[in-house]
Amino acid sequence: EELTFSGIQPTGTIHLGNYLGAIRNWVAMQDEGNCIFCVVDLHAITIPQVPEELRSHIREIAAALIACGLDPDKVILFRQSQVSAHAELWWILNSIASMGWLNRMTQFKQKAGKDQAEASVGLFAYPVLQAADVLTYKTTHVPVGEDQRQHIELARDIAMRFNTIYATEFFPLPEAVIPKDAARVMSLVSGQTKMSKSDQDDNSRINLLDDPSLISEKIARACDGLGEISGSQEDLATSPKAENLVRIYAALAQEDVGKVVEEFGGSATERFQRALADRLVAELSPISQEFQRLLSDKAHLDRILAAGADKARSIADPILDDVYDIIGMSRRS
Ligand code: ATP
Ligand code: MG
Numbered sequence: 001e002e003l004t005f006s007g008i009q010p011t012g013t014i015h016l017g018n019y020l021g022a023i024r025n026w027v028a029m030q031d032e033g034n035c036i037f038c039v040v041d042l043h044a045i046t047i048p049q050v051p052e053e054l055r056s057h058i059r060e061i062a063a064a065l066i067a068c069g070l071d072p073d074k075v076i077l078f079r080q081s082q083v084s085a086h087a088e089l090w091w092i093l094n095s096i097a098s099m100g101w102l103n104r105m106t107q108f109k110q111k112a113g114k115d116q117a118e119a120s121v122g123l124f125a126y127p128v129l130q131a132a133d134v135l136t137y138k139t140t141h142v143p144v145g146e147d148q149r150q151h152i153e154l155a156r157d158i159a160m161r162f163n164t165i166y167a168t169e170f171f172p173l174p175e176a177v178i179p180k181d182a183a184r185v186m187s188l189v190s191g192q193t194k195m196s197k198s199d200q201d202d203n204s205r206i207n208l209l210d211d212p213s214l215i216s217e218k219i220a221r222a223c224d225g226l227g228e229i230s231g232s233q234e235d236l237a238t239s240p241k242a243e244n245l246v247r248i249y250a251a252l253a254q255e256d257v258g259k260v261v262e263e264f265g266g267s268a269t270e271r272f273q274r275a276l277a278d279r280l281v282a283e284l285s286p287i288s289q290e291f292q293r294l295l296s297d298k299a300h301l302d303r304i305l306a307a308g309a310d311k312a313r314s315i316a317d318p319i320l321d322d323v324y325d326i327i328g329m330s331r332r333s
Contacts (some may be wrong), residue, residue: 002033004177005139006131007080011047012197014064014308016280020251021145027069029143029177036312037065037073039305042087044082046122047111047198048161059301060291064208067164067290076315078308080133085316090125094321096165097128097158097229100172106150128222131155133163134174136316142174145189146183147194152176166326182251188222206280209288216223216277219245223273229288231265233258243275272321 006026025066026037039061044054055135059081080086102108105127112119122129126152133153134142152174159171185195187204196206203218210218222245229246230236236243236257246264249272250257264272269271294301324331 001141001241003137004029004033004035004141005134005137006143006261007038007043007133007267008009008061008065009040009044009197010054010061011044011049012057013060014068014208015164015195015197016248017185017195018197019208019250020185021069021179023065023070023141025143025177025179026065026075029141030071030253035317036130036139037070037075037077038133038312039065039079039264040133043126046120046126057297059126060068060295062305063291063294064287064303066294067287072308073302075309076308077304079305082132082305082309083136083316084131085136085313085320088320089136089323090129092327093128093132093135093158094125096161097131097154101157102127102156103155104150107147107264112296126159127151127154131158135159137312138172138319139173139174141177142176144279145185146178148165149176149178168326170322170326181257182247183186185238185248187239188218188241191242191244206284209291210284211288212277212281212285215280215284219277219280220301223269224310226269228266228268228270229261229264231261233261236261236265245272249276249279252276298329
């Protein structure tokens, strides 16, 4: 049976990369079958978090997901820390995954920076927790951005190794579902690194909750100095900043990049700049308004997340019970 699972960290506010790379697809998939979406707070603490900020970020992410169109009556929406099966399976899978596999993970290298010895054990084992998130529900499909492809490959390897060790076909091998366009939205500042919640520079990203004037300002700044949008896709590729903006426009307009280049290429950036800002404002303003409305009733949000956790537990617990039996333990008594 098919099951879709994905997660997002409460490490800040949702940005355009999260939206185009992941959340927009989650909304599209919610009518097609069983979907589970998770605010992965256990993942967030692999880098230091301030408790009060974490508490509000969790609610904000939940509110933003609903504002983007996820319907808690159609999907299971919950927070990772309220379903203990994730952490339990994490430990079991930690004992199956090898150090060599984890040593290859590029996200760890980026997030740990130069001084890897200072990084937490949790940051190193992060992809194993992600594998546990996915396998706890016997997930078949994982809609994520391009940056998570390597982690989903690892989850497949871990599932395969579990199945081999215990001579079973218990875990299905999860497949990454990565969008064709905007799978990797880049920083507005550099065009060279991924747009991220945890980037210190707020100008590097468009947040879903930025107001129209801030959006226009950020796009103006990003276009500053670009001269003109080149008239061919090959030339465009030589300017990562411009290419990123054109790709964002194409994803919002649901048009081919070639068509956008045809429309705006060879003319000064002002027209493109205004058109892009208009598209962004049109797409994001309704989301932002709905977000504010949802956030004004925190008790309601908490009830949605609690009900989601109940539903998630009812799927995860029997699967974990079976895992314990398979490996020679007993979870129930
Ligand atoms: P952090 O910087 O804390 O890691 P993040 O912005 O990378 O935050 P995550 O919570 O790690 O966000 O990822 C949530 C989802 O958004 C994942 O599916 C991820 O692949 C996707 N995603 C994140 N950044 C981008 C991006 N720049 N372009 C496309 N998809 C993205
Ligand atoms: Mg990330």
